[in-house]
Amino acid sequence: TNLFYCFPVFPLLIMTETLELISSCFGYLLNIGKKDIIFLIDGSASTDPTGFAHVRDFLLKIVQQLNVQPDQVRVGVVQYADRVKTDFSLNSHNNKAAVINAIQRLRNIGGRSSELPDAIDYIMKNEFQPFAGARPAVATQHLVIITAGRSTKDVNLYGQLLKSTQINSIAIGAGRGNTQLIQIASTPKDFIPIVSLPNLQTQEVLQQFIARLAGLTPVTLPDGETPCNHLFFTLTTAGKSSKQADIVFLVDGSINLGRSNFEAVMQFINSMIDNLYDDESSLQISLAQYAADVTDAFFLNTYDNKENIVTAIEQVQYRGGPRINTGAAIRHIQNVHFTKERGSRMDQGVPQILMVVTGGASADDSRTASLALQRKGIRVYAVGAGNIQTELEGIASESTTVARSSNFQAISDLVELLMPALTEELKGQKLCVTESLTPRSTNFEQALLLEFGRGFKYTRPLKLNIMDLDYELLDELVSLINQSFIYCLHKHVNMKFFSPHRITL
Structure with missing residues (x-):
């Protein structure tokens, strides 16, 4: 006999040969419906940095398999020890790449004890709420607890509380806390024991988890069934899809960088373009340099192929200048580059992206200018070097679109960090396009x-x-x-x- 998974209500089955559900589905997205998933992770000393790395890798593998986007699957992560910390909520990120980036940045909070009841209480009050992105009316609610130790407080009361709600609880545990996790899990099948945290990476644990998340129950069927007779959810190929975007690079050309660092930035931009382009791409690139004012190198509709763009970038000369007006430069980009006349395809719903590369604090208000750009639906990335994190965060759309290196000679190392988010955005849903949208000056302007x-x-x-x-x-x-x-x-x-x-x- 072969092992199958099926919905407990509907007689729809998906075949898996001897527990190979996940391995047979790699390269596909599992469209398992609308779900809000909060991962509650033991971040105490019982989950040391090495163990926490296994938890992080487990989350990455799971999220890669799911159709993460605001109207389908939402994901949040909370850590607990002797305190509770939200790493990100269900509505903190608006695309899969941003969620993956946030998971990659996770570090355990540390702490001597693991107070699971306090963490569950916090989750109920602060995360499974509409203001944090929960959608109980349209999406099933899931709490996933991953722990390597035993809580010092009794969890039975909170286990009963969870079971009285519509939150489905899956508990994955290593160490001495198994009895407590059984009390927390929605059903006995929703408790997944592991010997240690490295076991999170095994195929058996991964497929058990996906099965429980999808609401599946293992059953056995006679031999002879064919693999594709009993699909319960949609497998969507995750193969190549056309990349399309209009990307503007705005580069600090002042004495903040200097000539050698400016050349390193140009190499960084060429590396980005080289990684983004492929045979299926529909990309348009423009470049401008700024200090007190802006010098346009070329526009979105100036060049129509990668070779000409790379050549043009190599010919850009460093200008210099004593100060930078990043806010004025961003407004220039909005008024000149992101226009139909200069090649912007915003009216066609093509993603619009600005990447600002800067080496210092602006002499004017860059944050307000960036917000105005974002309100037009333009994503803003902020890249820099040195001690300018606050400046970058003020410019960027969100924390996951910030990248900083120790110095500009090492800026090319950021290409690998930025590529997953950019690639996902270039393959993502088109912008919402309307014929007209004119905000009026009222107290509802925001x-x-x-x-x-x-x-x-x-x-x-x-x-x-x-x-x-x-x-x-x-x-x-x-x-x-x-x-x-x-x-x-x-x-x-x-x-x-x-x-x-x-x-x-």
Whole structure:
């Protein structure tokens, strides 16, 4: 006999030959429906840095398999020890690449004890909530606990509490905490014991976890069944897809860099372009250099092939200058480069990306200029070297679009760090395109530029819960948004209008 997995309700099966579910599905996305998944990880001393690295690799393998995007699968990570820390919430990131990047940056928080009850209480109050991105009305809720030790506090009460909710709890444990994890898990099948944290990497654990996440139960069927007779979910090929984007590089050409560092930045840009281009690409590149003012090297529609772009970059000369006005330079990019006349395909829904490479603090307000750009749907990456983290974070769309090296001679090392996020964005969903969107000057000006939560689309977090607005304010808000924008939001964040006054996500 062969081992199969099936839904407990529907007689739809997926064949797996002797527990090879995951290995047979690598290279595919598992479309298992809309899910909100919080990983609650033991970050105490019982999970040392080596053990934590195995947890991190496990999360990466799982997320790579899932259809992570705001309207499908959302992922959050919380650590606990003698305190609780949210690494990122369900709505912190708006694409799979950003989630992967955030997981790669995870480091355990440390601590002497693992207080699981406190962590569960925190999760219930702060993460499985609409303001943090939870969607209990449209997505199944999942808590995944990974621990290497035993909690010093009794977990039975919280196990009963979880089982009384609609949150499905999967518990994965090594060490002495198995009895507690059985109390926490939704069913006995939702407890996955492991000998030690390195066992998270085994095929058996990976496939058990995916099976439980999908709500599957192992059953045996007679020999002779064919592999493709009993699919329960969609396998989507993760093969090549066309990369398309309009990418503008804005480079600091002041004395912050100097001539040799400027040349290193040009090599970095050429390396980025070399990695991004392939036979299927539909990329447009432009470049500008700035100090107190801006010098345009070429525009998005100046060159139509990689070779000419690389040659043009090699011919750019360092200008110099005593100070930089990054804010004015960003506004120039918005008004000159990201325009239809200069080749921008924003009106076709093609991703728009600005990569700012800077070596110092701006003499003007770069943050406000960047926010204005992001409100147009343009993603902003900020790259630099040295002690300018605060400056970079003020420019970038989010923390995962920031990259910094120790010095500019090492900036090419950042290519590997940036490529996963960029590649994912270039293959991602197109921007929402509307015929017209003109925000009016009212007290709802920011609301028109919101993300409905945090991290949905291209803008910085606005902690606005639309359900907290009263009916009169909702009337005014809806009246300010034209029908094309309503359709755009409905399409991309699944807004449903149950009544003229009630908007839910």
